[in-house]
Amino acid sequence: MKEMIRVEKLNKSFGDLHVLKDIDLTVNESDVVCLIGASGSGKSTVLRCLNFLEIKDEGKIIFDGEQIEPKTHDLNKIRQKVGMVFQHFNLFPHMTVLENVIEAPIMVKKMGKEEAIKEGKALLDKVGLSDKYDVYPSKLSGGQKQRVAIARALAMKPEIMLFDEPTSALDPELVGEVLETMKTLAKEGMTMIVVTHEMGFAKEVADYTIYMHEGKIVEVGPSVEFFENPKEERTKEFLSKVL
């Protein structure tokens, strides 16, 4: 199986706060990996380091076999291959749904407008929003917004998708539609790293689940085993609280 991303001894501090401590992580092509843990455990920071929204202090990030350094690599090029979905959607409010989706392909990839529109519409159809092309984000529900955000990230044809608590800002009844979309994506073979509090999703969809606590990876395991037979005391304690 082809290795997609490997992280070695990743360290990151914000001032005096050491948020990531020697994180090691390997994600292969088509893997779905869920990162779980309490707030402040550093799981979102891991994701943000992976597409360089935060710059690591130490350690290696190896993407597609190549070690990426801010000094030697054009991070804008790397980010084109790494899709990101945010907790608060971060849709562009001054653009329609379709404009949100075609913005980066046209402006960054220099794709022709017609082609971008065709592909953008196909993506929106795929996430179940074929009736919303020309609507502005302010008119959408949270679940719809997040599905647009997923389509927007997919429009760049990324090799890997990062999800940063994609359902945490949603009303409970809207969580399902977003998880469904992510499940479809996983089945199609998209490589995904998902920071989530949705234990059901992690258990059902993720190949691996990682539990983080205070900036360290405590336990990694195939999801079913992870949830049914956690090995570490800390993991057991955490799961007993959230399940």
Next chain:
Amino acid sequence: MILGGLFSFQTFLSELIRTYPLFLKGAQLTIQITVTAVAIGMVLGIIVALFKLANPVSRRIADFYITLIRGTPLIAQIFILYFGFSGIFMLSTFWAVSLALAIHNSAYIAEIFRGAIQSIDKGQREAGRSLGMTPGLTMRRIIMPQAMRRAVPPLGNQFIIALKDSSLAAFVSAGELFRTAQGQVSATFHTMEIYIIVAIYYLLLVMILTWIVNKVEYRLSVSER
């Protein structure tokens, strides 16, 4: 009646009718000065705002500029440009006044833009960057359009101030509204009537400007309706 000596409605009406061709000409110059000043002031203001946000060195330069321009009176700036530089180059009254008003307003406009840009949620920048957009492209396509919209109400306010401040051009004898009024007062001694008339012209211009700003604001709010 005490007011009788100060103000006569009949004189007011007859002066209103007699002077309107002169005041319309003055209003034209007032509008030209204001539009020129505001247009140049916007460009300067955006540049200064970007300086203020770019890096610590450029921020200091911008701070210095804003402190200097905002801390000195417009009339002094007009006089410096018109009389002060007259040994080196001669600016026409129109350009001396328009440039002084442009520079004066740019300091305020810079702060309006800076505030508007900083008020945009940082998630917007992150979303742009996460799609592979460069900082410049993110600023131009994502941040600026949203910041512009937020800047419209305070900018409208600033334009109104600029319109009224253009009356200081009278002190270097530019024949705009206020200079016209001064000329008519010294010719007729209908002091109260003439100054009320000129105030009405300014009021009308401000009302038109307000209407335009509201229109722009409404059109830009299309995504929120």
